[in-house]
Amino acid sequence: MAKAAHPLSIPNFRAYWAARLTMTVAITAMAIIIGWQTYGIARETMSIRGASFMLGMIGVAQFVPLFVLTPVVGLIADSVDRRAIVRATTALMTLSATTLGVLTWTGHLGLVALYGAAVIAGIVRAFSGPAFSALSPNLVPRESLPTAIAISSIAWQVGSIAGPSVGGLLFALSPNIAYAGCIALLVTALICLMLIGPVPQPPAQTDHRPLARIAEGFHYVRRNRLVLATITLDLFAVLLAGATALLPVFARDILHVGADGLGLLAASMGIGASVMAVLFSVRPMKRDVGARMLLAVIVFGAAILCFGLSRFYWLSVAALIVAGAADMVSVYVRQSLIQLHTPDAMRGRVSAVSQLTISASNELGEAESGLLASILGPVGAVVFGGVGAIVITILWARLFPELKLAKTFDPPKIETAAA
Template sequence: MADAPHPLTIADFRAYWLSRFAGTVAISAQGIIIGWQVYGLAREQLHYSIERAASMLGLIGLVQFVPLFLLTPVVGLAADSIDRRWIVRGTTALLTLNALLLGVLTRAGHLTLPFLFLAAAFVGVARAFSGPAYSALAPNLVPRESLPTAIAISTLAWQTGTIAGPSVGGLLYAIHPDVAYATIAGLFVVALGLIFLIGPVPQPPAQADLHPLQRIADGFSYVRHNRLVLATITLDLFVVLLAGATALLPIYARDILHVGARGLGFLAAAMGIGAAAASLWFSIRPMRTNVGVKMLWAVALFAVAILTFGVSRNFALSFAALVVAGAADMVSVYVRSSLIQLHTPDAMRGRVGAVSQLTISASNELGEAESGLLASLLGPVGAVVFGGIGALVITFGWSRLFPELRRATTFDPPVNDFPAPNGVAQP
């Protein structure tokens, strides 16, 4: 492990990393612009009230989640059956065309609310296919012993792109919509070109003797029977579902902390800053021991940080609590991603990645709905405190329900510890 080459010394991984960064910046920038345009059209052309126009923003997230939910079985199978490079290339090319069309319609003044929703749904479909392919591609580009570092660096690209994207999109759109959409399309082109630089990679066996529906079922069955993979996926699902506080940030900024839109910007970036810092740390100092216990402690720290944010009335303390929450969440993401990738046979990484992607998206999207519902019943502070306490309970419960988490001392799976369905070889 100590002699493992750093992933960025490998040309194919460098191309992959830069492609993921450019694509994440582009899709995050486009997301903030689509939201701005939806809200603007609802208010100015349709004369919706502020409340009704704001509800349109919630629907944008929903129309991106629904395709992912419906396509999860298909996209996982695709990532295990088709050259993963070509899936990423195809989806990136389509995202480029989508951005160009949005730019043309914006310039011509023909942009409508239905088309923006259609474009958002299209982005959801593209992300549904590209997500499992991207995640399953990384292990094919680096030696096994370098994979945890590669995951940390890959996550750093995603986190940095997620932080930078909305700022870039908002700034460029303020200059001119043409500049914004041209830049977004250009970033997609760069991401596409970089993926074409990646040479041939190992492709899982086709398993032609199995019916496609059986292969799809095998992916879900593998997650259900591999208790360590099941534990890491479901722990993240329930903790983020309960303790996700991002949907309530506008309420905290305006009515609790009284810091206005400028303060909201800092609060919105805080968790990303913490996560990016943790990603950078793990890219330099990868975790090697007691990984399961460290994940459990990190999730508990996340819950405590969210609790602190919930009861704080001081902006500096609230900001710091969210930074800590973001860093702790990144530890959980790092351990979860590494365990899933290393405990999953290459022939199933696409299908397992699709299940993981679905739970992550579900926890984020449904978590926002849960936060809003609880806030209407308990108030925003009560909702955040309830979620933080619930996350602590879940963490303790999972540590008892899944002792495999506590026993995971390294990322390497025990030999033959998790038999794969239908004779699929262990990694």
């Protein structure tokens, strides 16, 4: 059997990887800047708990367009050139960053503009998420896909490290410089996306049943219990343990490290995740993938619990690094199982369902954290989430024995034949 080609030896994948890296750096830098500006403006007139609630509402502003659009854009990702979708959304994100930069420069920035930018970010993610996920398998041979997922995760995780750190440090120097850097990175990502040549696209559907085809994605996830288990486990675990939304609160009013310290806190999970992603790119996981995913989510919850209880900056950073490493194990297993257990003609719709749950866990997790922080305080909210993630994982291990029984990423032959 011929050795699988390394994904980075393929020009289209290299352009895709570079685009994802630069776009992730820009988006995560903007997220930390928007969060800091939102919390700072709210704290001028509100208490810590009130400002925490306003910070959590950024997640709601992102989730609403995602919730409304995701089922439809999954169908679009299976019907329209996926390159065109990611190019258009990158251009829209560039326009949003430019608008915020101008408002910051002229001194007219307010909460309305920040929430508006969050809505645009939700629209961008709704369209680009399924398209990006469905595009990656079209760029590499099937046997190279697990390695491609790991390498693609490296781009995302490296961006997650660099983005918050660069965003926090540049914002401490000058908000104008920070936004200028984000705009430059987004333009670079757009150029890289333009370099991706023609890729395979599922045959155009002519059955004129768009609603039925949208429903097929949900039905497939519901029927495939392993895919359903991996998607919903991530949904509930991260929904409960979404501590990252409260990082500006911890940086400013609990750990007292300011914008500079916020950058490292926000990058800590990416540091741990990138280490695991590099490891998986060299030595892909091959055995007991389901059981390792369950263990990783338990470690993730314990690390978030430790972060919530910590009053030492170095311990908080270390806890988030461990949480990021554990989360990368879960992401790697989940994405590999979903992509390899889903036929190409349905990947856009199934990826849309996956993104909808990921968005619910991330953006609604931010809202849940903000709401709980307004009731229990920020520390109580994070501790509650860490414990909840552990309990959910134990429950899912009993409800979905398919997780523990998943030894490898390869789908059963009977499932492959049916697909």
